[in-house]
Amino acid sequence: MTTLENRTHALAMTSEAEVTTVREVLLDSGLLGENVRYTFFAPEEPAKDEVLAGGGADRRFRVVLLDIATGTSWDVVVSTDSRSVVTQRRIDPVTEGQPPIIDTEFEFIEDVLNSSPEWLAALERRGIDPTTVRAVPLSAGAFTDYPETPGRRVVRAFGFRQDHEKDHPWAHPIDGMVAYVDLTGRRVDRVVDEAVHEVPATSGNFDDPQVQGAPLDLKPIEITQPEGRSFTVEDGRVRWGNWDLRIGFNEREGLTLHQISFDGRPICYRASVAEMVVPYADPSPVRFWQNYFDCGEYMFARYADSLQLGCDCLGDILYTDAVIADDLGNPRTIENAICMHEEDYGVLWKHSDMFTGARETRRQRRLVISFFTPIGNYDYGFYWYLYLDGTIELECKATGIVFTSGTPGEYATEIAPGLGAPFHQHLFSARLDMTVDGTANAVEEVEAARVPMGEGNPYGNAFRRKVTRLSRESDAQRDANASTGRVWHIVNTEKTNALGQPVGYALHPLGQPTLLADEASSIHSRATFATKALWVTGYDKDERYPAGDFVNQNPGGAGLPAWVQADRPVDGEDIVVWHTFGLTHFPRPEDWPIMPVDYTGFVLKPSGFFDRNPALNVPASSGGHCHTEGDVHGPGKDRRPEDG
Missing domain, CATH: 3.10.450.40 (Nuclear Transport Factor 2; Chain: A,)
Structure with missing residues (x-):
């Protein structure tokens, strides 16, 4: 330690x-x-x-x-x-917003609600015993038509009925009512009791063997490395193959990667998921405000799981603990917070040549560095992958339980009888402090462009590569475009490869929707970072979070939209690339009672960074793992023992 x-x-x-x-x-x-x-x-x-x-x-x-x-x-x-x-x-809560919501406040919320005559009356109207209600306090957002809110520390709370100790209350939302709670005064300001809806009776007890059904007959999979791991970790420094980097962890971003380099050449100084927002689409009087910033409002990584071998991670694993502070400032160690291991990833490169008879195959593998954190109903996994060919990938995994309502309708899917799951998005912002072969970097937007049939293209088969250099922050606010294969190359403006091309790395987006809320909405103002797939800013060590430092009840405009007003040059400068990516979730019945993992992310792929394939020196598989000479035995054919 x-x-x-x-x-x-x-x-x-x-x-x-x-x-x-x-x-x-x-x-x-x-x-x-x-x-x-x-x-x-x-x-x-x-x-x-x-x-x-x-x-x-x-x-x-x-x-x-x-x-x-x-x-x-x-x-x-x-x-x-x-x-x-x-x-x-001292922080000004009116102009800057509030600090994050903490465990201490979660702990007293039910006592506050159960001391409110309005809350108790709303439950009585529905015939619900208050002792069976689990309260879920949620970030309130910022809305100009609620003049009592600015400067005051508030949350909004839903109730869910829990029928017994092992019953998952997410299956029983008490819809049509919500409480506005003053956390400082520990009182209920108001209860919006809009309509009485029947509480869904379906079961959400996914961990009940009777709900799960008979187990499938699946044989165990064991991943072994008889000679041990290929990577080393010393004082947070990770070395694997040509890769060299440092790892970090904090309660707001979770896992962070630092000083990522390949064969001694820097690529990225710091990489993290700096924010995420989950905006919901239900405009009803009790749900219109549902927009959660899990990083900035809840410090979601403080709840990171202690990972378990064989369940969360499989193979020859190295775990790393993470140390954070609790509400009182005492140290709290999250054991096994970070998991590192190698994975086979299929074929890396292969060719069987018709002229020379050469037959060569190499296996791809990747180093996986990950953590998982639950936050309320959802669970998120963040997996950074480093590949032998110099590729970097981030994969975010969303699972857990969808947020539920008792009102399936236009803005929600009925996922079980009478149980709704409102439409929503999961939008992440990756902060990529790039140092591609140094700090003199720029971003080029690269995409395919059709060439009209005519002179020089008489048969109409031609298409070109269109390259647009982003020169200033005002230019560098871009949307993805899957129809043209749009990617962004982060290039060094002072260094070239052996072919005279700028060395670079290409950011490949998935190209899914960004923020869908109206431009005049509160969440559009507060989560402006999520309205563009790409932002590029000049480096400033104090510009860390794309929605601002204090997201909770922030009135909007903080973070990226404020910083880019300076319109700094970003061509040949020390720059930071911000990438918005995520999921637009129209829940399915198959997402209940627990959601299979959904995936999103992006890839950073070398583009001109190397003079040739950097994975030529990956050794061939040895021993009984690969048969390359005289191996003519197909499936089901007999083999001699010495064949392996």
């Missing part, structure tokens, strides 16, 4: 000793009191140029504090090396 005594790198993962030191500094400075809680804790990373120059050794941490009795909050940076408060300022 990294400690204050043996830390070796400015980007080393957080240790328990550092969390304890931060708390001691805040206590000594008088910033912690009986009612003060942590709402955010993470390393305050040094500026890129400091780290690349070998400096940035002063370890600093950013803490957002909340007085739960008054609602006052502070943004503080602490140095654990000098044991001092470096900066502190």
Whole structure:
């Protein structure tokens, strides 16, 4: 474990000793009191140029504090090396938004609701015993037609009936009512009781063997590496094949990758999922506000799972713990938070030549670095893949339980009798701080363009590659276009390969819809990052989160839309690429009672970065794993023992 005594790198993962030191500094400075809680804790990373120059050794941490009795909050940076408060300022909740919602507030929400005559009356109207109701407090958003909200710390709460201790209440939404709760005052401001709907009676108990049915007759799959792993990890530094990088973890972004390089050449200084938003499509009076920023409003990675061998990860696994801070500022270690292992990934390259008789095959494999986190009803997995040919991929996996309603209709699918699942999106923002062979980078939009039949193209078969250089931040707000195969090349403007072409990496988007809400909507203003598939900005170490630092109840306009007003040049500069990607989910009956994993993500693929195939030196499979000479035995043919 990294400690204050043996830390070796400015980007080393957080240790328990550092969390304890931060708390001691805040206590000594008088910033912690009986009612003060942590709402955010993470390393305050040094500026890129400091780290690349070998400096940035002063370890600093950013803490957002909340007085739960008054609602006052502070943004503080602490140095654990000098044991001092470096900066502190009070947060203006009206203009900046509120700190994230914390466990302490989740814990008292049912007591607050059950002390409200309006809440109890609404349940009585439906004939529901309050002791059977599980409350789900949710981020309130920001709406101008609710003038009492700005500056006040509020959530909105739904109720779900739980019929017994093992019953999953998501199957029994109490629809037509919602409570608005003042978290600071611990009181219910109002209850919107719009209509009485029958509570669905279907079962959601996916973990009940009677619901699951008889198990399939599937034989075990065992993944082994008799000679051990091919990768090494030391003090957060990962080496595998030609790859070299560092890993990190914080409660807002979860897993982060740093200083990614291939064969000693830098590709990406820092990669993370910096935000995600889940906007819902139901416009009803009790649901119109449902738009959740799981990173910025809930710090979703603080709930990361402790992964289990054979269930979450399969093979020769290396687990890494992650250290965060709880609401009181004490260290909390998430055991086995990060999983690393190798996977076979089919054929890497192959050819059987008709002229020379050459027959060569190589197997592809990838290094997998992942974590999984539940947040409310959903569970999200984030899997970074590094491939032998220099490709980088991020795959996000969405599973868990769809958010339910008791009103199937125009904006929801009926997934079980009387049970609705509103339409929604899962939109992620990847922050890619690129250093493709250095910091002088630019982005080119590359796509196919048809060539009209005529002179030079008499038979109409020609098509060209159209390249558009994005020169300023105002130009670099782009949509994906699958019809033209649009990709974005991040190129170095000062270096070329052996063919005189700029070295680069291409970002391949999946090209799914971005934010579908109306341009005049509150969520469009608050999640503007999600309205474009690509943004490119000049590097600034303080520009970390695409919807702003304080997303909870933020009125909108923060983050990317504010930063690009400067219209900085991004051609041949130190740049950050932001990519929006995700899922548009029209739930299916097959998503109930638990949703099979759905996938989204993107790929970064070398394009001119190498002079030739960089995976030529991958060795052929050996021993009994591959038969390349004289192997004429087809399926079902007899083999001699020495054939393998």
